[in-house]
Amino acid sequence: MDILDAQESGDKWEVQLRKGCIELAILAALWNEKLYGLEILRRLESDSDLIVSEGTVYPLLSRLKALGLVRSEWVESDAGHPRKYYALTPAGKQRALQMSRTWVRFSSSMDKLLAPLGKGK
Amino acid sequence: MTIPGDAEQKIEIYLGSLRARLRSMNDESARDIVEELRSHILDKAAASGEVTASGVDAVLAQLGSPIELASEYLTDDLMMRAEVSRSPVRILEGLFRWSSLSLAGFAVLLLSLTGYFLGVSLMLTAVLKLFHPQTAGLWVIPSGPDDVQISLRMGFGGVPPDGHDVLGWWIVPVGQVLGCGLIVLTTRFALWCVKQYRRAHLFPRG
Numbered sequence: 549m550d551i552l553d554a555q556e557s558g559d560k561w562e563v564q565l566r567k568g569c570i571e572l573a574i575l576a577a578l579w580n581e582k583l584y585g586l587e588i589l590r591r592l593e594s595d596s597d598l599i600v601s602e603g604t605v606y607p608l609l610s611r612l613k614a615l616g617l618v619r620s621e622w623v624e625s626d627a628g629h630p631r632k633y634y635a636l637t638p639a640g641k642q643r644a645l646q647m648s649r650t651w652v653r654f655s656s657s658m659d660k661l662l663a664p665l666g667k668g669k
Numbered sequence: 670m671t672i673p674g675d676a677e678q679k680i681e682i683y684l685g686s687l688r689a690r691l692r693s694m695n696d697e698s699a700r701d702i703v704e705e706l707r708s709h710i711l712d713k714a715a716a717s718g719e720v721t722a723s724g725v726d727a728v729l730a731q732l733g734s735p736i737e738l739a740s741e742y743l744t745d746d747l748m749m750r751a752e753v754s755r756s757p758v759r760i761l762e763g764l765f766r767w768s769s770l771s772l773a774g775f776a777v778l779l780l781s782l783t784g785y786f787l788g789v790s791l792m793l794t795a796v797l798k799l800f801h802p803q804t805a806g807l808w809v810i811p812s813g814p815d816d817v818q819i820s821l822r823m824g825f826g827g828v829p830p831d832g833h834d835v836l837g838w839w840i841v842p843v844g845q846v847l848g849c850g851l852i853v854l855t856t857r858f859a860l861w862c863v864k865q866y867r868r869a870h871l872f873p874r875g
Contacts, residue, residue, distance in 0.1 A: 585705065586712050602713075603733035606705065607741035614749050615867070622704075627712060632705045 566598055570608065572651060573598050575636065575644035578618060582635035585609060609634060617643055672711070675722040680710055683729050690739035694746050702742055706732065744770065751863050757785060757852070760859045767866060777862045784855030788848045790821050795844025797824045806834040 570592075577583060577591040589605055592598045600608075612618045617640035622630045636644065672680075684703050691699040710732070714724040732738060744766050751763030764781055767774030798805040801824025810832040812818040820829075836843055 585709050601733070602709065602728075602731050603738050603741075606702075606709070607738070607745060610702070610742060611745050611867075614745065627715065629708050629711055630704075631708050631712070632701075 569596075570598060570600055570604075571612070572644065572647045574605075574608065574612065575617065575640055575647065578634055578636045578640070579644060582621075582633040584623075584631040584633050588634070612640070616640075672720050673722065676714070676720050676725045679722060679725045679729065680707065683710075683732075683735055687735040687739055690735060691742060693743065698746065706738075745867075748863050748867050752860060752867065755856065755860060757856055757859075760856065760863065761785075763863055764859060767863075774866070777859065781855055781859045784851055784858070788851035788855060790823075791844040791848030791851065793848075794821050794823055795841045795848065798838070798840050798844070800824065802838075804828055806840045807836050808832045809835055 573592055573596055574588060577588050577595070583591065585602075585606055588609070589600060589602060592600055592605075609618065609620075613620055613634070616637055618634045619637050620632050620634050623633050625631050684707055687706065688699060688703050691702060694702075710725065710728050711720065713728045713731075714720045717724060747759075747763040747766045751760045754760075761778075761781065764774065764778040768778040794805055794807070803824075804826065805822055805824030808820045808822050808829055810818045810820055810829045820832075822829075
């Protein structure tokens with residue numbers, strides 16, 4: 549594998565890693581409050597390094613709803629049109645907790661493994 | 670909020686195209702999706718102040734083509750309906766969609782079609798044995814010096830020369846039980862695969 553291939557496969561790995569985190573990121577964004585689609589997108593951009601395209605997040609929210617992890621309701625707004633707000637269901641909260649525990653456990657064990665790489669900089 | 674006519678027209682064309690592609694979904698779900706996206710477009714376009722036609726263009730470009738967006742929703746809807754309804758027709762509908770997206774989907778579709786075909790054939794043969802007692806059944810037919818052909822015959826046509834009806838009247842209960850069992854097993858297998866697909870594709874595709 550040449551240097552260019554290694555770079556490309558590293559980029560693909562990062563894309564897959566980010567994609568795998570989106571579900572947890574959305575559930576975490578909804579942990580304390582209900583949000584509508586655009587607010588979720590903005591929260592992901594501001595509080596995490598996840599840039600999710602708009603055409604991705606709406607079908608994903610619909611999938612989470614179909615799986616019973618979030619519920620939605622239409623709320624009238626000052627903007628003159630209603631907005632669809634999402635909130636976690638009890639199953640969604642449970643799933644978020646379970647995923648967050650797995651994340652913390654995994655990342656701390658990876659930190660240990662990666663510690664020598666940091667010293668080598 | 671005031672929306673200029675040209676901006677509103679662009680929004681309507683985009684949402685109209687999306688709505689047309691979502692027509693196989695139930696009305697309420699399709700309307701919900703379209704209204705949510707309308708709300709998003711208006712919010713995003715108004716974020717920089719006034720809603721303008723060029724602002725709407727930029728928002729629509731970020732959303733992607735209505736064809737791709739509709740495809741995401743439709744695949745999810747078909748797979749969800751397959752899982753909820755448990756009907757072989759709905760399951761096959763979902764599997765046909767999945768098979769157009771990946772090789773794994775194609776393999777699952779092929780296995781499921783084979784399972785359903787064999788199951789239905791066994792049950793049909795069992796029923797047709799009552800009407801064609803001499804010819805319907807599971808036949809072993811010599812097709813060469815050291816070769817035999819195993820054939821499930823519905824009874825249309827004559828008795829195969831040198832052929833042997835293996836089960837005789839036993840095809841009636843055996844065909845019904847095996848056929849029914851195969852259909853149930855195929856349905857369970859396909860539903861399990863659909864469930865795995867839905868979990869695996871919770872995060873964005875691509």
